[in-house]
Amino acid sequence: MFNCKPIFIVLFLLTTVCTFTISCSEQRRTVVKNFPIDTPFVYNNKIILKGNLPKDEKKRLLTALENYWDDSLLARREQIFLFFYTLKNPPLFDSVNISRTTTFMNGYLNSQGYYYPKYQDTFYIRKYRRYRRWHKKRDLQLQTTVELTIEPGKNMEIDSVYYSLLDSNLQQLALAKRQDSKLKPGGPYSKEAVASELDRLVNQYRQNGYYLLTRDYLIAEGDTTDKALLQLTIDPFELASRLASAADRRKKNPTVDVAVFQRGDYYRKHYSDSSIQDSANLKPYYIGNLYYFPETKATEIPDTLMNANGFKAEEHKSFTMFYKEGTFIDRPIRDHNYMRRGTLYNEDLYYKTVNNLSNIGAWARVDTRSVIRGDSVDFYMFLVPAVRQNITYDLEASYNTGDVIGAANSLFGIASSVTYRHRNVAKRAIQSATSLRGGVELNLNNSNNGNLIQTTQASASQRFTFPRFITPFRIKGSNKLDAMQTAFSVNASYINRRDYYELRSLVTGWGYEWKIKNRIWTYKPLNIELYALDTLQGLREAFQTNPLLRTAFNTGSVVSQQLSYIVSYPDKKNPGINNYVRFSMEEAGFLLGRFKEMQDRIYQYIKFEGEYKRTIPFRKTTVALRAYGGIGLSYSDKAKFGSTLPFFKQFIAGGPNSMRAWGLRQLGLGSSLLSDTSGSFRDRYGDMQLEVNAEYRYPLATMGSVRIGGALFTDIGNIWNIKRTESNPNSEFNLRRLGKDVAIGIGTGIRMDFSYFLIRVDFGIKLKDPARQANNGWLDISRFTWRNDEFQPIKDATDASGQRLINRNNYAIQLGIGLPF
Incomplete structure (x- = not known):
């Protein structure tokens, strides 16, 4: 029998040691090498920001200012193992170098709109003697920490923004989209905001034919002059008073007027670059000839x-295609060419054409060349084909401990798949993927009647992706969409859960996918799922103790439509923070369910899911947050289908990617004890799920090209039924009982990043278990045990001898591929 207890003890001790080590300062965990003896050297740098700054702004400035230390004052540490660092060849400390650092930091703060910062520098030297064993002597280290206290002051605000462009067309275009300006009166001023505004104007001009116009033709000026000083006076005392008042106002509430000019005649005396004066660069251009070379080889110039x-x-009407072998027909190019002869040059349409052709999959790369001809631009598009056909092999593995079907098992899952891809079916750039997949779940405790193999899975799938919308009618506005695809898929699968059920399924669907900027939409108007379920002895016995399972495990078909929406975007205040949002819904049986002859054959339900993820990077670490919610409602009035979703559409909790302190499908429902006290079927499926996850990720070591990291995490959530059932009390969602029902797991993990894949091992402990009777479900650390023995010993119904007992663990170990979220 596989005994995991030594692993748990090692992981627990490792977590304790890591926590103790982290509590020590970084300086105490740093080894200094090749330091100057008896001479002060830079050991540490520290920046303190004072003032009434917003939390996010303070964090942003601190992170950025760390990059502006002068090299002679920067202590560069390198991680050697776990939480230990080394400092090699630290620079000699010289207080003169502090002034250079303040100059660099002052320049950065000025660029961010802080024009009146105050600096206070200090340093302190710590004496430390290092004993060298071989030389039997102690070397004196004079470790110097340089501390810089900065009070940035108030950020300069924009008082007004105006445009003064000599070219009437440029002036008109600038005013037409003024509401999109990056510079807003009353908003914070920074050089980055000014640069963004100039980039916006250039992009707008290049959308309207100005092919040769660049940022060199525009300039922005900021005027901080106090308007009160423009009133003339001959009284020197009044003038001095006005100057003093103006200086005071600038410090308390600094403002700036921003003006955008055209570098041309107005600025001729300031700029001698003749290219800036070239009028040919300041005129609109039209699309000329378009030449496509779809068979360009990677080695050709x-x-x-x-x-x-x-x-x-x-x-063709809009382009000319040059080829030798005829590998591609014109259709995919015609569908994704958004430039038309004789129209004004539009840079957005140019990049849209290049990006869409690159994303089809038939071409690995798109190179372009342009030739100016009069007032037109001819474009040459060189498309390098991707490898037409290939075969890939994948191997997956997972491991989790906890209560699973039939016993308190340790499950090891392994699956392999082979996929054949063809990237240019029928010369139309149609993508084809044919996959075969097989896998098993191994019961390492050898329970379940002594069978090592607990679950067997096999599937075959075929998917065709067409690089356009295939519809019986034209979709209005489709030319404004990106990455348009039509997908047809079919999948056949077989699952054998030994002693419980055999499930055969055939799933086919027809759908569409498209992008609008960073938003991805998927709509599948037709999704057909046919299922054949054979219940075996173990499941039939489970029906007797849990009748609700009978309605979830039934035979029916799904005819549904599905819609999903995904968007990923950076935070507005801190672009390093990434946000991810996903919504999806599925509706089944609404139309066909109106026919009585179909009501006994198809499921009728509606299901919603929502997910939000946020990744917050720090200097060396990362905080990852996730919130997930899902709910499904069956509205069939047939007793055969019951009041719940079919089990293959229900929600589950536990496992490597969910509540990691619980085994796969071993949490819930609510605070019900029906599954926990069952000796047969212990899987849990619910019609509703709420879950919140938080994870703190930090680096541990680097071994060659493998980066090893650690994580501390917490998972909070559960699954429930929607409707109350007498046979399974406390399983339905009730807001008043949410505090009782919610489960909380905490733990730690190791991640091994091999660049092309990541292996993850997580160890979780049930901090609050709804099935735990004592202490209102909370873990009593003073009485901690690896197993929960609150209930009478439960015999394993799948054990032929009737002697094996089921254990309920207070922990779980999960093995996964990739990050959990």
Whole structure:
């Protein structure tokens, strides 16, 4: 029998040691090498920001200012193992170098709109003697910590913004989209905001034909002059008073007027660069000829192909296609060419064409060349085909401990798959993927009637992706969408859960996917799922103790439509913070359910899911947050289908990617004890799920190309039924009982990042278990045990001898591939 207890003890001790080590300061965990003896050297740097700054702004400034230490004052530490660091060849300390650092930091703060910062520097030297064993002597280290206290003052605000462009067309375009300006009166001033505004203007101009216009043709000026000083006076005392008042106002409430000018005649005396004065660069251009080379080889040079012979030319309304072998027809290029001859050059349409052709999958790379001809621009598009066909092999593995079907088992899952891909079916850039997959769940405790294999899975799937919308009618506005695809898929699978059930399924669907900027939409108007379920002896016995399972495990078909929405975006105040939002819904049986002859054959339900993830990076560590919610409602009035969703559409909790202190499918429902006290079927499926996860990730060591990291995490949540059932009390969601029902797990983990994949091992402890009777479900650390023995010993119904007992653990170990969220 596989005994995991030594592993638990090692992980627990490792967590304790890591926690104690982290509590020590970084200085105490740093080894200094090659330091100057009896001479002060830079050992540590510290910045303290004072003033009434918002929390996010303070964090942003602190992170940025760390990059502006002068090299002669910077102590560069390198991580060597776990939480220990080394400092090699630290620089000699010289107080003169502090002034250079304040100059660098002052320049950065000025660029962010802080023009009146105050600096106070200090340093202190710590004497430390290091004993060298071989030389039998102690070397004196004079470790110097340089501390810089900065009070940035108040951020300068924008008082007004105006445009003064000599070209009437440029002036009109600037005023037409003024509401999109990055510079807002009353908003904070910074050089980054000014640069963003100039980039916005250039992008707007290049959308309207100004192909050669760049930022060199625009300039922004900031005027901080106090308007009260423009009133003339001959009284020197009044003038001095006005100057003093103006200086005081600038410090208390600094403002700036921003003006955008055109570098041209107005600034001729300041700029001598003749290219800036070239009027040819300040006129609109039109799209000329478009030439596509869809069979360009990776070794061929585009510039030589422009005038090469031997190509066959195929003329089309908007472009000309040159080819030799005829590997591609014109349809995929025609569907994703958004530039038209004779129209004004639009840079957004140019990049949209390049990006969409690159994302189809048939071409690995798209290179372009342009030639100006009068007031037109000819474009040469060189498309390098991707590898047409390939076969990939994948191996997956997972491990989790906890209560699982039939016993308190340790499950090890292993699966392999082979996928054949064809990236240019019928010469139309259609993507084809054919997959075969097989896997097993192994019962390492050898329970379940002594069978090592607990679950067997096998599946075959085929998917075709067409690089356009295939619809019986034209979709209005589809030319404004990106990455348009039509997908057709079919999947056949077989699952054998030994002694419980055999499930055969055939799933096919037709759907569409598209992007709008950073938003991804998927709509599947037709999704058909056919299921055949054979219940075996173990499941039939479970029906007797839990009748609710009978309605979840039934035979029916699904005819549904599905919609999902995904968006990923950076935080506005801190671009380093990434946010991810996903919503999805599925509706089944609404239309076909109106026909009486179909009501006994198809499921009728509606299901919603929502997920939010936020990743907050720090200098060396990362905090990852996740919130998830899902709910499904069955509205069929047939007793055959009952009041719950079919089990393959229900929610589950526990395992490597959910509540990690519980085994797979071993949490819930609510605070019900029906499954925990069952000796047969112990899997849990619910119609509602709420979950919140938080994880603190930190680096541990680097071994070659493998980065090893650690994590501290907590998982909070549970699954419930929607409707109350007498046979399973406390399983339905009730807001008044939420505090009792919620489960809380805490733990630690190790991540091994091999760049192309990541292996993760997590160890979780049930801090609050709804099934724990003592202490209102909370863990009593003074009476901690690895197993929960509150209930009478439960015999394993799957054990032929009738002697094996089921154990309920207070922990779980999870093995996963990739990050949990």
